[in-house]
Amino acid sequence: MCPIAPHITEKIYQNLVKGVENNTPSSVHMLDWKFDEKLIQEDLEDDMNVVREIIEASARARDIARYKLRWPVKEVVIVSEDVKVLKAARTLNYIILEQANTKELISSNNFENLKIKAKPNLKTLGPKLRGDVPLVASALTEADGASIVNELESEGKYEVEIGDKTIELASDDIIFETELPENIVTSDFPNGSVFVDTELTHEILSESMARELIRRIQDMRKDLDLDVEANIQVYIECAEQFRDLIKSFLGFISHEVRAEKFVFYPIEGDYTKKWNIEDDEVEITIKK
Numbered sequence: 164m165c166p167i168a169p170h171i172t173e174k175i176y177q178n179l180v181k182g183v184e185n186n187t188p189s190s191v192h193m194l195d196w197k198f199d200e201k202l203i204q205e206d207l208e209d210d211m212n213v214v215r216e217i218i219e220a221s222a223r224a225r226d227i228a229r230y231k232l233r234w235p236v237k238e239v240v241i242v243s244e245d246v247k248v249l250k251a252a253r254t255l256n257y258i259i260l261e262q263a264n265t266k267e268l269i270s271s272n273n274f275e276n277l278k279i280k281a282k283p284n285l286k287t288l289g290p291k292l293r294g295d296v297p298l299v300a301s302a303l304t305e306a307d308g309a310s311i312v313n314e315l316e317s318e319g320k321y322e323v324e325i326g327d328k329t330i331e332l333a334s335d336d337i338i339f340e341t342e343l344p345e346n347i348v349t350s351d352f353p354n355g356s357v358f359v360d361t362e363l364t365h366e367i368l369s370e371s372m373a374r375e376l377i378r379r380i381q382d383m384r385k386d387l388d389l390d391v392e393a394n395i396q397v398y399i400e401c402a403e404q405f406r407d408l409i410k411s412f413l414g415f416i417s418h419e420v421r422a423e424k425f426v427f428y429p430i431e432g433d434y435t436k437k438w439n440i441e442d443d444e445v446e447i448t449i450k451k
Contacts, residue, residue, distance in 0.1 A: 165191055210251035214258055217241055217251075220352040221263040224359040228348040232264065233378070234371035237362050239265040242274045243355030265359075266367070274358050278342040279308030287336050298325045299332070308339060372405065373412035375440045376447075380420040383449050387434055396424040396450040398432060405443040 164172045169192065176191035188194055221239055225232060239259070241252045252259060252270040260268050281303040288296055302323045303311070314321050315334050323330045343349060346362040363371075380397060389395065397420065399406075406427055409416065417425045432450035439445075 165196075209247070210254055213248055213251035214255045216352040217248075217259055217355070217357060218262045220350040220355075220357045221259075221265075221359060224348045224350040224357055225361075227350065228359070228361045230348075230359075230361045231371070233374050234264070235367055236263070236265045236359055237364060237367060238267045238269065238360040239263050240274055240358040240360075241268070241270040241355060242272065242358065243270075244272050245354040248355050263359075274356075276344050276347065276358075278344065279312060280304070280340045280342055281306060281308045281311050281337050282340070284336050284338050288332075292330065295325060295328075295330065299323055299330060303337065311337065312339065369408045369411055372408045372440065372443075373416050376409060376445070377416055377419045379436075379438045379440070379445070379447060380416075380422075380449070383434055383436055383447060384420065387449065387451070389451070392421070393451070394421050394423045396432070397422040397426070398430045398448040398450070399425070399427050400429040400446040400448075401427070402443055405440070405445060 173191050180187055180191070181189070222232065225236070230236065241248070241259075243249055243252075249270050249272070252268070256268050256270075259265075283296055283300045283303060285296065288299065292299060302325065311321050315337070319333075321332045321337065323332060343358070347358055347360055349356055349358045376399075384393075384395070397417075413425055416422070429446060430448055430450075432448040435446065435448040437444060437446045
């Protein structure tokens with residue numbers, strides 16, 4: 164129990180062991196930690212290491228988007244060509260769902276929504292095409308980048324029709340760039356990448372505001388030095404828009420803050436405080 168409860172185990176050790184046997188180590192934390200090697204699951208440990216990397220990458224992507232960790236996201240896509248990464252993500256998906264705070268988790272060997280853009284390589288095409296370069300550039304921009312890639316892989320060339328001319332392009336003649344869809348942010352981890360969908364739907368915004376409100380109420384409980392199990396009454400004064408956002412989560416909020424009563428009107432209580440939650444001003448009153 165030492166790594167989990169260091170203080171109480173030290174107290175027990177001092178009373179029951181050290182107090183009886185003087186030749187024992189002076190602390191329980193100086194004892195050897197015995198374990199059964201047969202119980203070690205190396206595959207599980209390897210999977211967990213991968214999952215940690217995925218969760219850290221998800222947090223970095225949120226940071227890039229300035230998206231709060233407390234707020235759930237619509238979707239996280241894990242992309243890797245390493246079968247061990249995909250296996251770990253699928254085996255321990257429930258951990259990633261919770262720790263990455265996402266509504267949906269997808270693991271795949273490619274990101275289907277990644278847009279591919281094609282443009283001419285001026286170093287190779289400039290000397291050959293001269294005045295036709297702008298026309299080729301326009302044709303490449305209008306074409307589907309993924310289709311160009313597929314044609315280059317299957318045919319070894321890509322043909323552009325300009326008026327009555329057919330211009331044949333090799334893979335070196337085209338530069339490809341990737342573009343993420345709106346609201347998608349990405350971050351890499353060893354042997355893969357995560358793509359986080361930060362679209363703020365009404366459902367996600369509602370849950371996010373509920374979590375923000377819970378944090379404020381919990382802070383006020385700490386200010387009052389309330390026991391963890393103590394029930395309270397909560398009174399909220401806020402704009403109608405904010406009330407409409409959180410009303411579907413009232414049961415969740417009440418459970419989290421141990422509110423036996425949750426009402427939307429101002430009242431004198433034991434503790435009142437005004438908060439700014441995003442763009443809304445909210446006055447919270449707690450009665451013990």
